[in-house]
Amino acid sequence: MDFTFDNNIPIYIQLLEYLKIYLISGVFKCGEKLPSVRDFANTFKVNPNTMQKALAELESMNLIYTERTNGKYVTKDEKLIEKLKDEYAITLAKSYFQGMKRIGLGKADSIKYLEGINE
Amino acid sequence: MDFTFDNNIPIYIQLLEYLKIYLISGVFKCGEKLPSVRDFANTFKVNPNTMQKALAELESMNLIYTERTNGKYVTKDEKLIEKLKDEYAITLAKSYFQGMKRIGLGKADSIKYLEGINE
């Protein structure tokens, strides 16, 4: 797997996005042990410090927790993950509407427009 | 009008977005003279150098052109503006689909999902 980063956005923010999607889509399930910081950093080809920063943010949202000297785990709170998924989808939908609105298209038109777009 | 900037993205990139939307939505029409770099900078409350950087990018895309010592103008090529609008909408639509796909939703579901979201 190769991960691409947008130079215009801090890498740790983009890592956070990748990680959130892993949690939402179940790549890492509730209660499951995560790879070590160093392994993660190796996977994403980033510096361990940068990886740590992203994981620290995840932890500050209670999406993961740490057992010191042992490793990091996904939260056991399934509702939190569910909530994360809901918020992710809503944010995505709203920003689509907002973007279309900026160029003069309302809700109905914006939905209709999608029909003609390849997934 | 107050303009808000996301700290995680370079300001000149965000200015570029604002300007593109102005061109797409017709705030500044084809062939029309633009405010001076200094006026623009004042409007957006940024440094003239940063404003200049954004405008230079716009010019490199041929969306505006410069008459030295006189001012900058929107391109007279209406097709370019039309193309910009199309690309903007397509990008928006595709990134919506991509985002939803990442959490396991296909095209049909993604479109249906929008019905329940407030614009």
Next chain:
DNA sequence: ATCATTGTATTAAGCAAATGATACAACGAG
């Protein structure tokens, strides 16, 4: 001719992100 305005260029400074290189404490396995 003079002056204000135009785009453009330069220089210095500050700041945050990212990397690289270390270091240390704590725990489990051998």
Next chain:
DNA sequence: CTCGTTGTATCATTTGCTTAATACAATGAT
């Protein structure tokens, strides 16, 4: 006990973005 792995912290360095303060040539208006 010893060793490897864990998370965590620190330091220096580089790079790019942003601001600030100027400066200059060219044009139009007065």
